[in-house]
């Protein structure tokens with residue numbers, strides 16, 4: 216590692232965003248191949264590998280002395296492939312010296328890395344593909360809804376879920392993303408405001424009756440549905456439903472608009488919320 220290289224995933228991402236300028240979507244493939252030539256063991260190839268056990272992998276090329284990034288082309292959405300490439304390249308920049316055997320990363324199984332390294336690779340991909348300043352410029356003072364979320368997902372070439380989670384990170388509103396399967400909550404992520412308000416939906420919780428997620432057939436506009444206090448929480452909430460490719464899966468963006476916003480400077484006070492390593496995928 217050169218003496219001046221960044222030392223955190225977020226700093227790495229910010230450095231590269233500055234070098235490549237504001238061009239979206241970020242071309243992970245091009246940047247990884249170009250930038251890593253400055254190292255003695257560059258990424259030499261980025262290629263498909265239809266191995267069902269992983270979404271992406273970073274593997275050493277022992278004879279040639281470099282690395283290959285592999286991705287599973289069977290991942291259905293292009294946005295997920297872009298994210299996967301960012302994730303694996305994050306492993307290369309941040310972790311290849313600690314794990315010389317490389318990484319295999321999938322939705323449920325990971326070989327090579329620790330949970331913390333997976334979290335860091337996700338954080339790198341998120342900040343590389345969706346710089347916070349640019350994200351905030353896109354949203355401005357507009358009300359978050361499905362159209363705006365789709366705009367962001369298209370701009371950054373990421374999934375709607377990844378775009379929604381980035382919004383949680385960027386907003387001073389009280390909001391959460393709840394992912395459920397077969398009617399039960401799998402995981403939840405919250406904005407700083409929601410964490411402060413103590414709003415939380417535990418894994419295994421049944422989807423509440425009357426929620427959009429529990430009643431997938433109900434028609435809702437891009438703005439979602441206003442729900443009374445007591446459906447999701449003791450406060451009124453607007454639920455925007457993001458139905459995933461996978462039909463058993465529901466993804467709800469919950470926005471507690473009456474709760475107000477965090478005061479200026481809130482970002483400096485934040486202790487990072489627990490980060491589920493699978494949460495930026497999907």
Ligand SMILES: [Zn+2]
Nearest residue numbers: 318320333336
């Ligand atoms: Zn990984």
